[in-house]
Amino acid sequence: MNRALHRLTTLPLSLRLPLLGAAMMLLVGIVASQQVLSALGRVQDARLQELARLHVEGLSVALGPLVLRRDIWEVYDTLDRAAKASAGRRMALTAVADDGGRVLAASDPRQVPIDSAITGFAEGAVALDQLSVGARDETVRLIAPLDYQGRMVGQIVSELDVTDLQTERRHALLFLLLGNSLATLILAGLGYLAMRQMLQPVTTLARHMTGAEGAPQRIAEAEVPRGDGELARLTRTYNGMVDAVSAKAEAERRLAERERFVALGRLSSSLAHEINNPLGGLLNATDTIRNFSDRPDVVRASAALLERGLLHLRDVARVTLEENRLDRQDNHLTRTDFEDIRLLIEPELKRKQQALDWQVTADAAKGVALPAAPLRQIMLNLILNASAAVGHGGQIGLHAMAGDDGFALEVRDTGPGLPEAARARLLSDALLTPGGGVGLRLVRDLVSGLGGRIEHAREDGTTRIRVFFNSMGHGNRDRADA
Amino acid sequence: MMGGLALAAIPLPSLARMPFRLGLTPVFLDNDAEIIERLHQALSTAMDREIELVQRRTYAEVTGLLLTDTLDAAWLCGFPYLQHADALDLLAVPVWQGKPLYRSYLIAARGTQATGLSDLRGATHAFSDPDSNSGYLVTATDLIRMGARAETWFSRSIFAYGHRNVVRAVAEGLVDSGSVDGYVWETLAKVEPELTRGTRVIGKSEWLGFPPVCVGKDAAGNEASRALRQALIGLPESMAGRAALSALQLDGFQEAPAGLFDGIARRMRLLES
Numbered sequence: 001m002n003r004a005l006h007r008l009t010t011l012p013l014s015l016r017l018p019l020l021g022a023a024m025m026l027l028v029g030i031v032a033s034q035q036v037l038s039a040l041g042r043v044q045d046a047r048l049q050e051l052a053r054l055h056v057e058g059l060s061v062a063l064g065p066l067v068l069r070r071d072i073w074e075v076y077d078t079l080d081r082a083a084k085a086s087a088g089r090r091m092a093l094t095a096v097a098d099d100g101g102r103v104l105a106a107s108d109p110r111q112v113p114i115d116s117a118i119t120g121f122a123e124g125a126v127a128l129d130q131l132s133v134g135a136r137d138e139t140v141r142l143i144a145p146l147d148y149q150g151r152m153v154g155q156i157v158s159e160l161d162v163t164d165l166q167t168e169r170r171h172a173l174l175f176l177l178l179g180n181s182l183a184t185l186i187l188a189g190l191g192y193l194a195m196r197q198m199l200q201p202v203t204t205l206a207r208h209m210t211g212a213e214g215a216p217q218r219i220a221e222a223e224v225p226r227g228d229g230e231l232a233r234l235t236r237t238y239n240g241m242v243d244a245v246s247a248k249a250e251a252e253r254r255l256a257e258r259e260r261f262v263a264l265g266r267l268s269s270s271l272a273h274e275i276n277n278p279l280g281g282l283l284n285a286t287d288t289i290r291n292f293s294d295r296p297d298v299v300r301a302s303a304a305l306l307e308r309g310l311l312h313l314r315d316v317a318r319v320t321l322e323e324n325r326l327d328r329q330d331n332h333l334t335r336t337d338f339e340d341i342r343l344l345i346e347p348e349l350k351r352k353q354q355a356l357d358w359q360v361t362a363d364a365a366k367g368v369a370l371p372a373a374p375l376r377q378i379m380l381n382l383i384l385n386a387s388a389a390v391g392h393g394g395q396i397g398l399h400a401m402a403g404d405d406g407f408a409l410e411v412r413d414t415g416p417g418l419p420e421a422a423r424a425r426l427l428s429d430a431l432l433t434p435g436g437g438v439g440l441r442l443v444r445d446l447v448s449g450l451g452g453r454i455e456h457a458r459e460d461g462t463t464r465i466r467v468f469f470n471s472m473g474h475g476n477r478d479r480a481d482a
Numbered sequence: 483m484m485g486g487l488a489l490a491a492i493p494l495p496s497l498a499r500m501p502f503r504l505g506l507t508p509v510f511l512d513n514d515a516e517i518i519e520r521l522h523q524a525l526s527t528a529m530d531r532e533i534e535l536v537q538r539r540t541y542a543e544v545t546g547l548l549l550t551d552t553l554d555a556a557w558l559c560g561f562p563y564l565q566h567a568d569a570l571d572l573l574a575v576p577v578w579q580g581k582p583l584y585r586s587y588l589i590a591a592r593g594t595q596a597t598g599l600s601d602l603r604g605a606t607h608a609f610s611d612p613d614s615n616s617g618y619l620v621t622a623t624d625l626i627r628m629g630a631r632a633e634t635w636f637s638r639s640i641f642a643y644g645h646r647n648v649v650r651a652v653a654e655g656l657v658d659s660g661s662v663d664g665y666v667w668e669t670l671a672k673v674e675p676e677l678t679r680g681t682r683v684i685g686k687s688e689w690l691g692f693p694p695v696c697v698g699k700d701a702a703g704n705e706a707s708r709a710l711r712q713a714l715i716g717l718p719e720s721m722a723g724r725a726a727l728s729a730l731q732l733d734g735f736q737e738a739p740a741g742l743f744d745g746i747a748r749r750m751r752l753l754e755s
Binding site: 072073076077080105108109110113114115 | 606608637638640641642643647651654655656657
């Protein structure tokens with residue numbers, strides 16, 4: 001039953017509503033049929049009672065004096081003639097008894113012998129006003145007083161054949177069933193078509209809500225219902241919502257893009273220092289080369305110094321460029337990515353005199369088929385967030401490792417802990433509150449996009465944010481304060 | 483004198499036009515309209531006079547009408563004739579199977595085991611008429627001979643007022659047995675065999691005088707009575723008469739021989755004793 005109900009609820013609305021309509025019609029049909037049969041039953045009962053009353057009254061008139069005289073032959077002859085006159089009709093058998101309940105005669109004396117007690121034949125007999133066709137027995141029995149000259153001189157018990165009335169009722173039931181079934185079928189079919197037509201906008205809406213890419217699609221103007229009905233308004237509202245969602249997604253995409261530059265911007269002064277600081281040494285090296293050009297050992301040493309300085313500058317420039325490259329979406333995470341991030345953030349951390357505990361195992365990125373760009377963005381954002389949290393002289397740690405069940409990244413800091421708003425941005429889809437920044441929410445979106453999960457823990461004055469990606473590239477749902 | 487002459491001079495067209503009233507008891511198939519009609523035609527033709535056939539339910543009613551001169555003649559049974567022999571005269575008697583005699587039959591429903599009156603103790607029984615010889619007197623006196631009485635021998639006895647009714651009562655199961663005119667039963671066996679098929683003759687009486695046609699003693703010699711006698715006896719001579727006799731399954735009518743009803747008289751004495 002429950003399964004059937006469940007199956008019914010999973011049917012499309014365009015099928016469920018017509019089915020519901022058909023079921024209601026069926027119910028109405030059953031109730032109406034019951035009413036018709038009930039009315040037919042009442043009419044038949046009234047007809048039967050009227051006929052029986054005429055029968056009893058006629059017999060009373062004819063038999064009254066005969067019963068009074070106990071004229072058995074005449075009573076029998078009258079009953080016999082009455083029975084023959086109505087052969088094949090309503091009265092199947094009639095017996096007449098005297099006032100003592102002894103049978104004087106019956107239309108079939110073999111069934112009801114003379115002088116037998118009428119009570120035997122009268123078993124189950126009912127009075128005239130209680131006479132009913134019934135549904136089971138082919139005959140019903142009637143018992144009525146035989147009145148003559150104002151007094152009861154005997155009793156009449158008649159067996160009435162009601163098979164024709166029952167057949168009539170059965171035929172009526174059959175016709176009702178056939179008629180109702182046909183009408184229900186036709187109207188259900190028409191109802192189905194009408195409902196389907198009426199629900200077409202809803203079907204279109206449902207189809208567009210789960211479009212080919214799994215994202216809501218805009219409904220073409222040609223498919224928007226005409227007029228200003230509910231469905232037209234609903235479709236327009238839906239299109240408005242789809243537009244808003246698209247606009248929001250576009251805004252978020254732009255925001256995320258901008259966030260990368262924001263992160264670099266935050267590092268720019270450090271990077272400038274990183275470039276500027278070696279420049280003095282490098283210029284000194286060129287002066288030394290120029291001044292001591294005749295001393296090959298000094299020139300070699302200065303050239304080596306110059307080379308190291310330039311290589312460092314090249315690395316800084318490469319990393320910076322790498323972070324801004326847009327064409328490396330398909331590159332998988334490698335150990336170099338970790339080193340790049342370290343190179344990017346170390347000047348900033350040094351500037352803030354923050355200690356970095358960098359633990360990246362040799363095989364941290366081995367066998368992990370994760371795209372490099374979002375992972376770099378995740379690491380960079382988390383470390384910058386941690387750096388901002390711990391303040392001057394704080395401790396920051398990064399631990400990346402790969403296991404059998406996937407890849408894990410942990411960023412920890414000794415800061416005061418994530419405020420509630422920041423946790424909401426990192427761990428939930430709650431609406432962003434103005435002024436909070438989008439870095440952590442970007443982390444969340446990127447992790448979710450890669451099928452990963454984020455855990456947050458605060459232990460012994462250390463804030464730990466862990467990001468997991470299982471080997472299949474899917475993570476579990478977020479778990480806060482694990 | 484003048485008055486007497488006046489009366490004598492007055493023609494009696496009203497009397498002349500009055501039909502001859504012949505009473506019929508259910509000694510034969512009095513419910514068969516065709517038989518009645520054929521008899522009516524035959525007698526009207528033979529008597530050259532309108533005949534009114536008067537039917538009543540009981541023998542007593544017809545006998546009473548005859549005794550009070552309401553009827554000109556009546557086809558009675560030998561039993562009521564003998565009961566009123568001092569007031570009635572025999573006009574003619576039917577001839578059946580060559581004799582003016584018939585028998586009473588004791589019949590039982592087919593399928594019952596009874597073989598005679600002695601087996602019918604406690605049964606329900608149908609008599610024809612309390613004034614019928616074959617339909618009552620014979621069985622009643624047979625029981626007397628057995629030392630019993632009809633009122634107690636049978637658990638219930640009814641009068642069906644008609645020999646055919648007796649046959650019906652037995653055949654249709656209203657009663658177990660019946661006393662019936664043998665001539666009627668035999669005739670029914672020919673014309674309504676489906677009726678007698680439901681019955682079985684388990685006893686026959688001795689031959690007794692056939693129910694006669696009687697007139698009041700006062701009218702015995704009058705012209706109308708003589709005309710009726712001639713008409714009855716002369717029935718075989720006309721086509722209508724033969725048709726009537728054929729319908730009645732009778733050979734004809736004859737004058738009643740002396741001592742024809744002695745057998746019935748003996749039974750009457752037994753009943754009265």
